Amino acid sequence: MNWSKKRVVVTGAGGFIGSHLVEKLVEAGADVRGFVHYNALGSWGWLDQSPVRSDIEVVAGDVSDRDSVRQALQGRDIVFHLAALIAIPYSYHAPESYVRTNINGTLNVLQTSRDLGLERVVHTSTSEVYGTALYAPINEKHPLQGQSPYSATKIGADKLVEAFHRSFKVPVVTVRPFNTFGPRQSARAVIPAIITQCLAGDTVKLGNLTPTRDLNYVANTVDGFMQAAMIPEAIGQTINLGSGREISIGDLAQLIAELVGKPIDIVNQEKRMRPEQSEVDRLLADNSLAQELLGWQPKVSLEQGLAKTIEWLQQNLERYRPDVYVL
Numbered sequence: 274m275n276w277s278k279k280r281v282v283v284t285g286a287g288g289f290i291g292s293h294l295v296e297k298l299v300e301a302g303a304d305v306r307g308f309v310h311y312n313a314l315g316s317w318g319w320l321d322q323s324p325v326r327s328d329i330e331v332v333a334g335d336v337s338d339r340d341s342v343r344q345a346l347q348g349r350d351i352v353f354h355l356a357a358l359i360a361i362p363y364s365y366h367a368p369e370s371y372v373r374t375n376i377n378g379t380l381n382v383l384q385t386s387r388d389l390g391l392e393r394v395v396h397t398s399t400s401e402v403y404g405t406a407l408y409a410p411i412n413e414k415h416p417l418q419g420q421s422p423y424s425a426t427k428i429g430a431d432k433l434v435e436a437f438h439r440s441f442k443v444p445v446v447t448v449r450p451f452n453t454f455g456p457r458q459s460a461r462a463v464i465p466a467i468i469t470q471c472l473a474g475d476t477v478k479l480g481n482l483t484p485t486r487d488l489n490y491v492a493n494t495v496d497g498f499m500q501a502a503m504i505p506e507a508i509g510q511t512i513n514l515g516s517g518r519e520i521s522i523g524d525l526a527q528l529i530a531e532l533v534g535k536p537i538d539i540v541n542q543e544k545r546m547r548p549e550q551s552e553v554d555r556l557l558a559d560n561s562l563a564q565e566l567l568g569w570q571p572k573v574s575l576e577q578g579l580a581k582t583i584e585w586l587q588q589n590l591e592r593y594r595p596d597v598y599v600l
Contacts, residue, residue, distance in 0.1 A: 277303075305328070372426055394446070482526070517560050
């Protein structure tokens with residue numbers, strides 16, 4: 274794939290996956306613009322410390338504001354749309370903000386992409402839209418179930434993307450990552466929550482230990498995004514990006530403890546428990562469509578990815594508060 278003449282924009286560029294994607298695109302030779310959420314401190318999120326900071330153009334704004342989105346997308350060929358509110362527990366407290374960002378924000382990206390004639394819109398979905406697996410492994414035909422306000426807004430965004438392709442022939446691809454992890458992920462996610470608690474002490478406080486997740490290292494997910502942007506046959510498709518392997522939260526905590534090299538006590542904490550019918554009990558990806566359409570498969574295993582993530586968190590533990598439950 275030749276990225277040397279591609280003008281791309283990444284919404285949510287200052288975030289966890291977005292910053293990794295920006296760096297990979299720069300490495301591949303693309304002309305990259307990052308769209309980050311405006312804040313009074315002028316921070317670009319993870320791009321502030323990025324080695325490619327001086328190689329990119331950064332636009333600050335709000336994805337829920339149409340003018341901001343137009344400024345970000347003007348003069349681009351491809352948009353990778355990652356900007357979203359993603360924390361499930363916080364969506365119980367502030368659902369309207371998720372509608373504004375995830376649904377209205379996606380509508381702004383779609384309408385602007387249509388107006389400007391962009392050649393590809395790569396939209397970010399999530400495995401949470403499937404809810405608890407009705408069958409496994411989960412393929413792209415699995416029913417969608419809104420088991421949290423967050424997942425409901427992502428279903429709405431996904432359906433808008435589908436509608437704009439069917440109604441207006443906007444060249445979209447929806448990538449559906451399963452549980453991505455790696456360096457820079459916030460403590461509201463389970464893997465950094467476990468690792469930081471392991472590094473800081475001998476007790477790990479968690480919610481439900483029995484749900485299973487399909488965990489995929491961030492470099493694998495970024496590879497899938499980039500391939501989805503370049504393969505013509507991907508247009509109009511929704512494509513799972515998952516490892517095809519599941520592990521329970523309890524077993525994950527024990528695996529991380531082994532990799533860290535210390536015994537731990539796991540404590541169930543009531544405030545970390547999700548409402549019973551909101552908890553997604555099982556996620557396991559069928560990634561055969563990604564293999565067939567994109568030639569994609571994960572290159573970094575769970576254990577390899579965890580080792581890389583542990584090493585990074587050991588060097589950046591001061592950024593986290595292991596004793597605080599982050600919504």
